[in-house]
Amino acid sequence: MLPRPLKRILPARPAFILGIMLVLLVLPAFQAAPATAQGDQTHVVQSGENLFRIALRYNTTVEALAAANGIADPTRIYAGQTLIIPGTAPAPAVVAESAPATVTSTAPVYHTVQAGETLASIGRLYGVGWPDIAAQNGLANANQIYAGQQLLIPGTSAPGTAAVAPPVEAAPAAPAPATATGERTHVVAAGEHLAAIARAYGISWPTIARANNLADPNHVYAGQTLIIPAQDDGQGGYYADTTTWTPVAAAPPTILTGKQIVVDLSDQIVYAYENGSLLRTTYASTGLPGTPTVQGDFRVYTKYTSQLMTGPGYYLPGVPYVMYFYRDYSLHGTYWHSNFGNPMSHGCVNLPTPEAEWLFYWADVGTPVHVQW
Secondary structure (H helix, E strand, O other): OOOOOOOOOOOOHHHHHHHHHHHHHHHHHHOOOOOOOOOOEEEEOOOOOOHHHHHHHOOOOHHHHHHHHOOOOOOOOOOOOEEEEOOOOOOOOOOOOOOOOEEEOOOOEEEEOOOOOOHHHHHHHHOOOHHHHHHHOOOOOOOOOOOOOEEEEOOOOOOOOEEEOOOOOOOOOOOOOOOOOOOEEEEOOOOOOHHHHHHHHOOOHHHHHHHOOOOOOOOOOOOOEEEEOOOOOOOOOOOOOOOOOOOOOOOOOOOOOOEEEEEEOOOOEEEEEEOOEEEEEEEOEOEOOOOOOOOEEEEOOEEEEEEEEEEOOEEEEEEEEEEEEEOOEEEEEEOOOOOOOOOOEOOOEEEEHHHHHHHHHHOOOOOEEEEEO
């Protein structure tokens, strides 16, 4: 008997079709999801970061970041927020908040001075000589730096250079409870200045300066204990005839009729005269050697109560009490440092905000401004 031919075993047609359909449905799941936009990536905001620093890190601008993320106020971002970085390569791994953030950037690197640090110790941290840091920041006295001061670190902006992000400043100490007489004490925290302390207690900074007989109200130090009066003494600003503080050497007015503002670059002091009489004076911070303040005779030509100021290496929203006297040179309030009496600016005349406010409402458009060495 001949053997029976073998039958070809084929799957039932319905099952075969179903299998093909399943394969077609599953394959797309293994394909990579498209990016939000070609070349875009994301960045998770770390504690202490701001939009300006993030923009420097990714070689973009604050405006581009704000537009890409629908941020109405560029000064308000929070730790843990995920930002879209437009037009960038894949992001490096996020560093845990507990460790110093190490980044590779072509942007300038700034270091915020901590209590007890010196230029030598900061230089060792970045592998830079302290004389180079002093020269880069126009420091007249390399032994005098203060907690909260921001220093530009030279030689750390080349591509591929690892830079340690500066530590976040300590939060200001909470106001102490009042005594039976209403008087309190306050221990100055790193980076604090009289204006910020006064705002915390709801009184003026000249009141605190007078209560503590401060020889120079623009220089307080971390750990210093200040007496905080129960209420404002009502004496107003720190006038030049105050017994607790007088200017080093008054720069005389060049006109004897009407108002005049005199800016003395050698002493870093601003004087307000009226009819030849000195009404008020304050320490200021004028231009660094690389960005000097213009000298000569000018007039206030426009005023703004608040203005956004931007330029190479800085982004300053809400600069208060701005008075322009020549092109883009102005006198204005300052909230980002308290190192008055030392050159710090890109050419403008930085003033303590309460002093800028007084000058703003005292001086009219057209008030003469004399800038001298």
